[in-house]
Amino acid sequence: MRIEIWADVVCAWAFIGKRRLEKALGDSGAEVVWRPFRIDPSAPDQAVPVEEAWRDPMVDAALRECAPGLTPAENRVRISRIAADEGLGSRWGAAWRAGSHDAHRLLHLARVDGGAALQNEVAERVMTAHFIDGDDISDRRCLRDVAIRSGFAEGAALLDTDAGDREVRELLLIGKARGIATSPTIVVGDRALAGAQPPEVIAGFLAGGDRGREMPEEVRRLRWAESLLDRRDPLGALVLLKPLLDGHADDLNVRRVAARAYFHSAQLARARGLLERLVADAPDDAYARLMLGRTLRRLGEGDRAAPHLKMAAAMTPEFA
Template sequence: MLIEIWADVVCGWAHIGKKRMEKALAAWQGEPVTVVWRPFQRDPMAPAHAEPLERTLSDPIAEDALRACTPPGLSNADNRARVAEEAAAEGLGPQWGAEWRPNTLEAHRLIALAYEQGGAELQDRVVERVLNAHFVEVRDIGDPSVLAGIAEEAGLAAAARFDAPAPRPGAELVRELLLTGKAKGVRTSPTIVANGLALEGAQPPEVIREFLEDASRHTPRRLPAEVERLRHAESLLDQRDPLGALTLLRPLMDEHGDDRGVRLLAARAYFGSAQLNRARAALESLVAESPDDSYARHLLGRTLQRQGRHEEAAVHLAMAAAMTPDYTP
C-alpha cells in the first residue's frame, strides 16, 4: 500500500507526524507499505533569502500563511506553544524550534529527487535530515549550501546540482506535485493519503493505525494516469487556477493533442487565463468539428465578446442558446 505524506518541512506538525507515523508502522501487521513524502507549501510567498522567524510573526500576511499548519480552533500563537510541547513529548529534543522563515521549494526539490534516485528509504533519510536541520540545528534550509551539504551526505550532489542555474533538475516535478496536491484537495500539513482516503494532521499513532487499517480495506477505482491527470487539471480550473491546469495539461496536449476532452479543457484554461487568441483558435476548431456542441460554441461566443468582436460573438451565443436554453443571456 502506498502512503503519501503531503507536508511542508517547515511545519512543526510534519516533524511530529513523522515520528508518530514511524511508531504506528512499528506496530503495523498489515500489508507491506511504502511511505512517500509529497510537497506542500504553507508559505509559498516566503522570500528567496530566509528572514528571521521572529520578524515573520509580526507580519500579518505571513502570519496568515502559517494557518495552513495550524489545527482548527487554535490561534497561531496557541499552535506554536502546543507544537513545542508535543515535540518535546515525542523526544525531538529540548532545543527544538525553528528560527528562520525559508522558502521550501529547493528543499522539496531535494526530497523529490531523493525518491527518484533512491526510493522511499533514501527519501526518508533526506526528509529526516532536512527536518533536523530546520528544527534542531536551527539552520536555514532555504540556503543552497545547507541543502547541498545534505545532498552530499545522501549521495545526491550530482543529481541535485545546487551549483547549476535555474531551473534545476526536479523543479518541474515539484511544481507538478504541488499542483496535484492542490487538485486532490490537500489543505494542511501534514495530510496522509492512502488508497483514496485522507487523514489530516499529526494524529496519534493509534489513530494512524486505524486509518491505515481502513485504507487497506478500501479499494478505490484505479483510473488510467492520463484520465487522473485530466481530472486534476479540471479540479484546478474549478479552483480558479487556469495556469496550474495548463501545467498539468501540457503532457496530455503533447501526447493526446487530438483528444477532444483535452482540447476543450485547454480552451477553458486559455479563456480563464485571458489567453484569448489561443482560446479562440482552439474553440473555432472544436466548433468546426462539432457544430452541435453548444458549450464550445457558447464559450467561443464569450471569447469573441471579450475580444470586442461582438457581431461574431452574437451569432455563436444565439446558436448556443437555441440548442441549450440555459445559455440564454
C-alpha cells in the first residue's frame, strides 16, 4: 500500500501525525510518501523568532482560528503535552517562524534519489531540527546539515540550485486541486483522512485499502486543472496543463480547459486563438462557441461575438 502524507514540516501536528501513523502501521512495510503543504505561505524569506512573530496581529488571529476557544499560549501548552505523550520529548517548540519551501524541496529530492525510506529520514530530521533543536530550517546551512546527517549528502549541494523547485510548486497545486486543506492529511488512493488522528482511527482508515480509480496520468492531470478552475485558480490550472499542451495540443478537451484558463486569467488573445481553432475543428461545440463569443465581446469585438453567442444559444438554450 502506498500512503501519502500531505503536510507542512513547520506544522506541529505533522510531526505528531507522523508518530501516530507509525504506531498505526507497525511493521506493515507500507510505502509512505511525503507531499508538500503550506500552512504559512506568508512566512518571510528571512526567519524571525517566534516570540516576535506572535506579536504580529495577523499571526495571532491565524493561531486563534487554529484552536477556537484557546489562546495561542494555551494551545502551545496543549500541543506540547500531546507531543510529549507521543514520545517527542519534553523539550518541544519551534524557535523560528520559518518558510518551508526549501525543506519541501529537500524532501522531494530525497525521494527521487533514495526512495521513501530516505525521504522519511529527512522528514524526521527536518522536523526534529525545527521543533526540538530550535533550528532555523529556512536556512540552507541547517538543511545541508540535515541532508548530510540523513545520508543524503547529494541533497546538500542541490539546495543551492533550483532542483525540485518546479516539482514542489506543482505538487502544491495538485494538493489544492485534490482539496487538501489540513496538515497533515493522509491519502490512500482517492480517500483522505484529515488531521493527526489517533492511531486506531488511522488504522481503521488504512484498513479500507486503496480504492482509487485507475486512470491515465494525462486524464488525472486534466481533472486537476479543471478542479483548480473551479477553485478560481486559472493560473495554477495553466501550470498543470503545460505538459498536456506540449504533448497533446490537438486534444479537444485539453484545448477547452486551457481556453477557460486563459479566459479567466484575462489572457484573452490566447483564449481567442485557442477557441477559434477549436470552433473550426468542432463547429458543433456549443460551449466553445459560447466561450469564443464571450472572449470576443470582452475584447470589444461585439459584432464578431454576436453570431457565436447566437449559435451557442440555439444549440444549447441554457447558454442564451
